[in-house]
C-alpha cells in the first residue's frame with residue numbers, strides 16, 4: 117500500500133474471534149494534530165480497534181500504518197517506542213509515589229537506564245516533569261502522594277505519565293468516566309491542549325463532551341464504520357440516529 121501523510125492509516129483491518137468479526141475490513145485515517153472521537157453502541161468494536169492499534173490484540177488481516185511504518189506484526193512495546201500511547205479506563209498510577217515520582221518513572225530513558233550517570237540527565241527530567249505537571253493541572257501538587265489525589269486528578273496524572281514519553285498518537289478510552297462536571301471541563305481543555313502536538317483518539321459515550329472536543333467523529337457499528345465527519349453532520353445522520361443516538 118502507498119505512503120500517506122496521515123499519522124495513522126488503518127486499511128482493511130479485520131479481527132475475528134472464533135469466526136466472529138469484531139472488526140470487519142475497517143479503514144480509518146487520522147491526521148497529525150487531529151482529535152478524533154469514536155462513538156458507537158456497546159459491542160461496536162471501539163475498544164477492540166484501539167487494542168489492535170496498540171498491539172494488545174493481533175489483527176487477523178489488513179494494515180495499520182503509523183507514520184508509514186507497518187505495525188501489525190510489531191510487539192506492543194515496540195509500538196510504544198515508536199510513539200503510541202494508550203490509556204485504559206482504570207488508572208495504573210503508583211498510589212504510594214508522589215506526583216513527581218510517578219511522572220519521573222515514566223520518563224522513557226529514566227533512572228534505571230542511566231543509573232549513577234543520571235545527574236546531568238536529571239535536570240532534563242525535572243524540567244520535563246514540571247512541564248507535564250503544569251500541562252495536566254498538577255503543577256502545584258508535585259509532592260502530593262498520588263493515592264491522595266481526586267479521581268479526576270488520578271486520570272490526569274496517568275495522561276501525564278503517557279505524555280512523559282512524548283507520544284505522537286495518544287489513545288484514551290472514556291477519559292471522563294466518573295468525573296465531576298468541573299473535572300470534565302478541565303479534561304476537555306487538557307485534551308484540546310495536548311492535541312496541538314500530537315494526534316489523539318478518544319472513545320466516548322457522553323455526546324456533550326464529544327461535541328466539545330471532537331475535530332471529527334467516527335461512528336462504529338458491528339465492526340465497521342457507519343458514519344464519519346463533523347459532529348453536527350454525524351448527529352443528523354439518520355443511520356446514526358437509528359443505531360445509536362436514538363436509543
Ligand SMILES: Nc1ncnc2c1ncn2[C@@H]1O[C@H](COP(=O)(O)OP(=O)(O)OP(=O)(O)O)[C@@H](O)[C@H]1O
Nearest residue numbers: 133134137138156157158159160161162163164165
Ligand atoms: N478477546 C475477545 N474474544 C472474543 N470476543 C471479543 C474479544 N474482545 C472483544 N470481543 C467481542 O468483540 C465485540 C466488540 O467489543 P468491543 O469491546 O470492542 O466493543 P466496544 O464498542 O468497545 O463496546 P463498549 O462500548 O461496550 O465498550 C463484542 O461483541 C465483544 O464481545
